[in-house]
Structure formats: C-alpha cells, structure tokens
Amino acid sequence: MASEVEKKAVFDIDSAKEVVQELRASFVAGKTKDYEWRRTQLKAMLKMMDENEPQIVAALRDDLSKPELESSIYEIAMLKNSCKLALKKMKHWMMPEKAKTSLATFPSSAEIVSEPLGVVLVISAWNYPFLLSLDPVIGAIAAGNAIVLKPSEISPATASLLAKLVANYMDSSCIKVVEGAVPETTALLEQKWDKIMYTGNGRIARIVMAAAAKHLTPVVLELGGKCPVIVDSGINLQVATRRIIAGKWGCNNGQACISPDYIITTKDYAVELVDSFKCELELFYGKNPLESKDLSRVVNSNHFARLLKLLDEDKVSSKIVYGGERDKSNLKIAPTVLLDVPQDSLIMNEEIFGPLLPIITIDKVEDSFDLITSGTKPLAAYMFTNNKKLKEKFVEKVSAGGLVINDTTIHLAEPTLPFGGVGDSGMGAYHGKFSFDTFSHKKAVLYRSFAGDAPLRYPPYTNGKLRLLKALLGGSILGIIRALMGWSKA
Numbered sequence: 001m002a003s004e005v006e007k008k009a010v011f012d013i014d015s016a017k018e019v020v021q022e023l024r025a026s027f028v029a030g031k032t033k034d035y036e037w038r039r040t041q042l043k044a045m046l047k048m049m050d051e052n053e054p055q056i057v058a059a060l061r062d063d064l065s066k067p068e069l070e071s072s073i074y075e076i077a078m079l080k081n082s083c084k085l086a087l088k089k090m091k092h093w094m095m096p097e098k099a100k101t102s103l104a105t106f107p108s109s110a111e112i113v114s115e116p117l118g119v120v121l122v123i124s125a126w127n128y129p130f131l132l133s134l135d136p137v138i139g140a141i142a143a144g145n146a147i148v149l150k151p152s153e154i155s156p157a158t159a160s161l162l163a164k165l166v167a168n169y170m171d172s173s174c175i176k177v178v179e180g181a182v183p184e185t186t187a188l189l190e191q192k193w194d195k196i197m198y199t200g201n202g203r204i205a206r207i208v209m210a211a212a213a214k215h216l217t218p219v220v221l222e223l224g225g226k227c228p229v230i231v232d233s234g235i236n237l238q239v240a241t242r243r244i245i246a247g248k249w250g251c252n253n254g255q256a257c258i259s260p261d262y263i264i265t266t267k268d269y270a271v272e273l274v275d276s277f278k279c280e281l282e283l284f285y286g287k288n289p290l291e292s293k294d295l296s297r298v299v300n301s302n303h304f305a306r307l308l309k310l311l312d313e314d315k316v317s318s319k320i321v322y323g324g325e326r327d328k329s330n331l332k333i334a335p336t337v338l339l340d341v342p343q344d345s346l347i348m349n350e351e352i353f354g355p356l357l358p359i360i361t362i363d364k365v366e367d368s369f370d371l372i373t374s375g376t377k378p379l380a381a382y383m384f385t386n387n388k389k390l391k392e393k394f395v396e397k398v399s400a401g402g403l404v405i406n407d408t409t410i411h412l413a414e415p416t417l418p419f420g421g422v423g424d425s426g427m428g429a430y431h432g433k434f435s436f437d438t439f440s441h442k443k444a445v446l447y448r449s450f451a452g453d454a455p456l457r458y459p460p461y462t463n464g465k466l467r468l469l470k471a472l473l474g475g476s477i478l479g480i481i482r483a484l485m486g487w488s489k490a
Contacts, residue, residue: 011178016187023119032116035091046084060130062157065297074128082415105448118145119145122196123185126154127353134162140435159179189207195218198222201223221421228378230394245281248335257353261357278337298354320337333354339361341360401420
C-alpha cells in the first residue's frame with residue numbers, strides 16, 4: 001500500500017503532461033490574458049513577500065548562510081521593485097504600438113500587438129534562489145502567460161518555501177511550482193512549452209536547449225562566464241577595492257554569475273592593489289573571516305571540493321597573497337586573493353563561482369582588451385579608470401552581456417537595462433520591460449479598407465505595372481512619377 005502511494009507521489013512524464021494540460025486549458029480559456037488577473041497576481045506576490053520576509057530570510061540562511069542584508073536587499077527588495085514596476089507600467093506595456101506604413105501598402109495603418117506566448121517553463125538557479133525564481137515569473141505574469149516554476153534542488157529550503165507560498169498566494173490553475181531534481185526536470189523538459197527560461201551553467205543549458213529543439217521551443221539562457229575586472233592606475237583605489245569586494249564577496253561570497261572572476265592590472269600597480277585588498281578585506285570581515293556572519297558559505301560539499309581543487313593545484317597554491325583558509329565542516333573558504341596565477345591553470349579556465357580572486361598582471365592596461373577577447377564572452381565585464389579613451393576602447397572592444405565602468409554588479413539593479421548574456425554567457429534578456437517582451441510575441445497587424453484597390457498587383461502583368469510596383473516598393477516619389485509617365489530611368 002505504501003509503495004502505491006509512493007508511486008503516485010512521483011512526478012514523472014505523465015504528471016508533467018497533466019500539469020501542462022491544466023495550465024494550457026486555463027490559458028486557452030483566456031484567464032491569464034486579462035489585465036485584472038495579471039494585476040491581481042502581481043499584488044498577491046507583493047503581499048506574499050511582505051507577509052513572509054522572515055521565513056524567506058531564514059530559508060536563504062539555511063541554504064547558503066546568506067547574511068540578512070543580502071537576502072533582504074538583493075533578493076526580496078529587488079523582487080518587490082520588479083513587481084511594483086510591472087504594476088505601474090504593465091497597462092502601458094500591453095497597449096499596441098503604432099507602426100509607420102509605407103507607400104507600398106497605402107492607404108493603411110499598422111500596429112504591433114504584444115500577446116502572451118502561452119505556457120512557459122522557468123528553471124531557476126540555487127545561488128539567488130528566491131530572486132532568480134520569481135523575477136522571470138513577474139515578467140511572464142505581466143505578459144499574460146501560464147507558468148511552471150522549477151526551483152533548484154540545491155537550495156532545498158528555499159525551493160520548499162517557494163512551493164508552499166506560491167500555492168497559498170497565487171492562482172494555482174495558472175501558476176505552479178514543481179519541486180525535485182534531475183528526474184522531475186527531465187519530465188518537464190519532455191513537454192511542449194511556448195518558452196523555456198533557464199538560469200544556470202552551460203552544461204545544463206545545452207541539455208535544456210536540445211530538449212527545447214525537439215518542439216521548436218524558444219529559450220532564454222542566463223548563464224555566466226569569467227567576468228573580468230580591469231584596474232587602471234591613477235584611480236581612487238580604496239573606492240575601487242571596496243566596490244570589487246562588494247561585487248565579489250558581498251554577493252553571496254562570489255557565488256553569483258556576475259561576480260568579478262579575475263582582475264587584470266599592470267605589473268607596476270599590482271602590489272598596491274593587493275595591499276588595498278588586504279586592508280579593506282580585514283576591515284570588512286575581520287582577522288578571521290571564517291567566523292564572519294557577513295559571508296555566505298559555499299552551497300554544498302561538491303562545490304567546496306571543486307573550489308579546493310582550483311585553489312590547491314600545485315601551480316596555484318603558491319600564488320596566494322591573502323586568505324586561503326578553509327573550514328570543511330562549515331563549508332567556508334575565506335576571501336582569497338592570488339597574484340600572477342598561470343593562464344593555463346584550472347582556476348583561469350573555468351568559472352570560479354566562489355570566494356577566490358586571481359590577479360593577472362600585464363605590461364600596459366591596453367593589453368587587457370586582447371586578453372579578454374581571446375576567451376569566451378562573459379556575462380559582465382568591469383573597468384576602473386579615469387581615462388576617457390580607455391573607457392571608450394573598453395566599450396568598443398569588449399563584448400559581454402553588460403559592462404560597468406568604475407563599479408561592479410550594480411547594473412543588475414537598473415530595470416531600464418536589459419540583463420542577459422551573449423555567446424557562451426547566454427541568449428535573451430530580461431528585467432523591467434525586457435522581461436515583458438521576453439515572454440510576449442510581437443504580433444504585426446496591418447489594417448486596410450476596401451478603398452484604394454489598385455489593379456497593379458493583379459494579372460495580366462505588364463512592363464508598366466512592373467515599373468510602377470518597383471517604384472512603389474522603392475519609396476521614391478520621383479520614381480513613381482516617372483513610372484506613371486512611362487519614362488525610363490535613363
């Protein structure tokens with residue numbers, strides 16, 4: 001009897017199919033397309049966050065030992081801002097956009113109508129498990145879709161809380177959370193979706209994309225990469241160091257897709273930069289950072305072992321100039337700075353995603369651009385300089401999901417900027433109206449009356465019709481006059 005109950009509780013392909021069928025029935029019935037439904041769901045999400053902030057903070061502490069400030073500001077407050085922006089702007093976003101028409105379709109008018117895609121799947125990541133789960137859902141709701149959210153099993157406390165809260169506060173006939181690991185995700189990926197958004201790493205992204213290709217389902221992939229920081233001389237070094245620390249160790253202890261991955265600076269400036277890191281890191285996290293309550297832990301033992309493998313490689317371990325302490329029982333690694341690690345080391349050939357920060361030295365700052373562009377395109381790239389020409393060259397030369405000059409990571413908080421990758425760091429973008437657009441189809445609509453029907457497009461075809469149609473499509477008034485008058489171009 002127990003085994004039968006257990007079998008029924010398993011989320012398999014049939015279960016996934018039932019979920020999609022239920023959501024599609026709600027979508028086809030027009031439930032999610034209604035402005036009031038969208039508004040009600042976003043307000044319910046705001047209420048959910050207002051009434052459960054302590055539980056959310058506690059879940060994030062269970063999963064990652066995340067400090068309360070990081071949880072409250074970088075996860076909850078940012079989500080609230082996304083919700084409020086969507087509530088404020090959604091009616092405007094939903095309005096058709098007027099489009100110009102040409103002589104080729106005269107007389108006519110045109111517009112672009114944003115319509116929901118249908119039933120979408122959001123697969124989120126473990127490092128910001130609340131923000132990265134619900135931020136895409138806000139865009140999907142605002143655009144009028146039915147949604148399945150699959151949170152990461154690597155952050156189980158947050159995943160469980162999300163499932164409970166979404167079921168209690170949101171419309172379960174249109175928005176569902178599916179918990180689980182690989183089998184459940186695989187079952188979901190077997191289904192036909194109208195869009196899939198995945199946040200995570202490139203290896204799983206390829207699996208998601210291959211599954212989506214079977215159904216010709218479009219995907220948004222939010223991945224990562226090795227985000228570089230170029231540090232020029234002649235800057236306010238204390239401010240620059242603090243901003244790098246905030247973007248690295250102040251963002252989930254380096255476990256963020258846009259965290260600085262490595263620094264490039266000149267040989268002449270490196271020692272001064274290292275000294276600044278030593279001073280500021282001790283000021284922020286104390287003489288024994290393993291005891292600091294302001295640093296997240298490494299998410300699990302697998303990632304802990306992966307980071308130690310990077311750190312303890314023979315050609316790397318001797319390059320530590322600050323930190324390196326570790327506490328296996330509590331899954332903590334102290335903020336660690338390394339100087340002049342070899343380019344062929346493991347740490348320089350995969351995304352670090354942790355509290356280790358290598359510094360690469362070069363002869364001239366300008367050399368950093370070739371170093372960055374010789375690798376894959378990162379999700380973000382940063383530069384600290386007062387040199388106007390260097391800023392311009394940085395923007396011109398470096399291809400990345402986003403660039404920030406004289407700070408790190410804060411572009412994430414600006415809803416007027418698209419957040420997304422390029423190349424190996426992902427495809428598609430979201431945040432603000434970009435989220436709405438990501439989960440919408442831009443439908444082209446052309447309006448004509450029965451007046452002004454020209455015989456030009458109908459047989460029998462003649463040279464005169466050909467000349468006039470070419471002129472109309474070319475948009476040249478003079479060409480149209482010539483065609484009407486029977487004059488050749490010569």
